[in-house]
Amino acid sequence: MQNMVTRTLVTVVLLLTGLVSTGAMAETGGLSLDEALDRVVEREHQFVATMKGLHPLAETYVQEYRRRTDREAEPVSDHYFLGRISLNDAVGEVPFQKQRSGFHFSSPLPSMFSEKLLPQGFVQMIALDENFQRINYHFNFVRREFLGEVRCIVIDVMPKEATRTGLFTGRMWVEDRGFNIVRFNGTYSGSSKYKHYLHFDSWRFNVQGDVWLPSYTYVEEAGTQTDSALSRDLLLKAQIRLWAYDPEQASHYDEFAEIKVDSSVEDRSQSPDYGPVKAQRMWERMAEDNALEHLRKVGLIAPPGNVDTVLQTVVNNIIIGNRLDVEPEVRCRVLLTAPLESFTIGHTIVLSRGLLDALPDEAALAAVLAHELGHIVLGHPIDTRFAFNDRFFFPDTQTFRRLVFKRNIAEEKAADGKAMELLANSTYKDQLSSAGLFLSALHDRLPSLANLITPHMGNRIVSSRNFAMASVLNSAPALEKSRLDQVAALPVGSRIKLDPWSNEIAMLNPQTVAPVTASEKMPFGVTPFFPFLRYSQADRKLVAENPAGK
Numbered sequence: 087m088q089n090m091v092t093r094t095l096v097t098v099v100l101l102l103t104g105l106v107s108t109g110a111m112a113e114t115g116g117l118s119l120d121e122a123l124d125r126v127v128e129r130e131h132q133f134v135a136t137m138k139g140l141h142p143l144a145e146t147y148v149q150e151y152r153r154r155t156d157r158e159a160e161p162v163s164d165h166y167f168l169g170r171i172s173l174n175d176a177v178g179e180v181p182f183q184k185q186r187s188g189f190h191f192s193s194p195l196p197s198m199f200s201e202k203l204l205p206q207g208f209v210q211m212i213a214l215d216e217n218f219q220r221i222n223y224h225f226n227f228v229r230r231e232f233l234g235e236v237r238c239i240v241i242d243v244m245p246k247e248a249t250r251t252g253l254f255t256g257r258m259w260v261e262d263r264g265f266n267i268v269r270f271n272g273t274y275s276g277s278s279k280y281k282h283y284l285h286f287d288s289w290r291f292n293v294q295g296d297v298w299l300p301s302y303t304y305v306e307e308a309g310t311q312t313d314s315a316l317s318r319d320l321l322l323k324a325q326i327r328l329w330a331y332d333p334e335q336a337s338h339y340d341e342f343a344e345i346k347v348d349s350s351v352e353d354r355s356q357s358p359d360y361g362p363v364k365a366q367r368m369w370e371r372m373a374e375d376n377a378l379e380h381l382r383k384v385g386l387i388a389p390p391g392n393v394d395t396v397l398q399t400v401v402n403n404i405i406i407g408n409r410l411d412v413e414p415e416v417r418c419r420v421l422l423t424a425p426l427e428s429f430t431i432g433h434t435i436v437l438s439r440g441l442l443d444a445l446p447d448e449a450a451l452a453a454v455l456a457h458e459l460g461h462i463v464l465g466h467p468i469d470t471r472f473a474f475n476d477r478f479f480f481p482d483t484q485t486f487r488r489l490v491f492k493r494n495i496a497e498e499k500a501a502d503g504k505a506m507e508l509l510a511n512s513t514y515k516d517q518l519s520s521a522g523l524f525l526s527a528l529h530d531r532l533p534s535l536a537n538l539i540t541p542h543m544g545n546r547i548v549s550s551r552n553f554a555m556a557s558v559l560n561s562a563p564a565l566e567k568s569r570l571d572q573v574a575a576l577p578v579g580s581r582i583k584l585d586p587w588s589n590e591i592a593m594l595n596p597q598t599v600a601p602v603t604a605s606e607k608m609p610f611g612v613t614p615f616f617p618f619l620r621y622s623q624a625d626r627k628l629v630a631e632n633p634a635g636k
């Protein structure tokens with residue numbers, strides 16, 4: 087009896103100190119916290135090894151804010167980085183070269199970080215610790231919790247006093263099937279006046295099987311009087327997105343392996359020859375297809391999917407309303423980057439993910455698409471040099487220098503005029519106030535969000551001297567920031583979700599929440615991520631076939 091009481095007291099002490107948890111043991115198939123942590127460390131080492139063989143695109147978008155006298159925060163500058171990351175030796179990033187001044191940035195305020203810390207400092211947040219070892223940390227079980235459909239063990243993590251600086255400190259979420267870290271929230275230890283670590287919230291997605299890879303990271307940091315590395319009133323928010331994990335070689339191998347001979351191939355030996363006009367159209371279409379295929383392979387354009395269908399429906403509404411006969415047919419694709427831009431490649435209209443995220447409604451989308459459709463209807467040409475494949479034999483990082491789809495001022499003005507004509511004969515003719523408000527809000531943010539408004543390959547939607555669709559802007563009501571029912575633009579990341587492995591995109595289906603204060607409208611603002619985590623289809627099938635995990 088005395089032994090039983092002693093064992094009970096020991097168990098109670100262990101539970102109170104967090105060294106063991108009935109919840110943790112129950113959720114890990116009876117494993118102790120020590121045994122579970124051993125598996126977590128093993129899986130994290132496997133994760134680092136996997137990442138060293140992958141070179142996804144990493145996009146970092148940063149906004150700096152100042153608090154006004156009424157304590158509301160307003161953006162004062164922004165920064166943007168895009169490149170391929172590498173974990174082979176240390177966390178690093180190879181930037182895509184851009185036509186504007188590379189990735190150097192200027193700010194009217196003292197920046198929170200020296201330029202050399204960017205963008206590597208942000209990309210570092212995808213890995214909890216490159217050499218994660220239990221001996222360096224204290225662990226404390228907190229609770230179990232679902233993130234979407236994924237059941238997790240929540241554990242607080244703190245570096246031991248005698249360990250090196252730069253170790254993670256915060257909280258991690260570990261899914262209880264394979265003991266993979268799927269989320270970690272905190273910062274790194276050892277901040278000083280020479281180096282300041284950011285606070286961040288990093289999420290990983292189950293891309294296939296038991297593989298979880300970094301997808302989203304949200305960063306938020308506020309300056310305080312005691313932070314020597316930070317300006318006292320400065321607030322920073324950033325979103326980091328990673329995608330294009332799937333190696334292109336693997337997809338090409340699969341396509342080659344699945345080639346089949348079709349015995350019902352049509353005999354076209356008696357078909358008519360192509361005349362000059364048809365041949366020219368085919369030549370232009372080939373240039374268009376080559377450019378689109380290159381951008382898809384690099385990971386900058388999403389493969390065809392349901393979002394394209396949504397855009398195509400709006401375009402078709404305009405075409406039908408104007409009884410247009412466009413040959414070859416108009417197509418729509420989505421550029422996967424955040425800066426707001428739209429352009430045409432031949433008869434393909436390309437809109438950026440960032441633009442789709444920010445547009446407030448379908449009528450505003452129709453106005454943007456009508457402008458690009460105007461270029462097509464007016465016959466503004468494509469650069470037919472792209473019909474030669476050797477034009478694409480260059481490093482991925484030179485894509486924004488080699489592929490440029492800007493229009494001159496005359497073409498832009500002509501497309502604006504044609505767009506107004508097309509919209510006047512469409513179902514959207516009486517709904518364009520939202521498009522005007524969007525342009526007004528964008529123009530209002532021009533001084534502070536220059537990087538968000540600067541395109542990669544197309545024309546600026548607005549600039550300090552002119553902007554597209556001026557007639558739409560002039561017909562819009564006055565922009566009133568305090569009105570809750572006037573939503574001129576949505577925050578960054580409001581509409582599109584991206585599969586980081588396949589680059590496929592889909593429309594978000596969020597719960598509708600109306601703003602209760604003007605500060606919750608956040609036009610073009612940066613907000614936290616709370617994705618609904620799911621297991622991959624392959625992993626779901628495996629669990630369904632073997633629910634006991636035997």
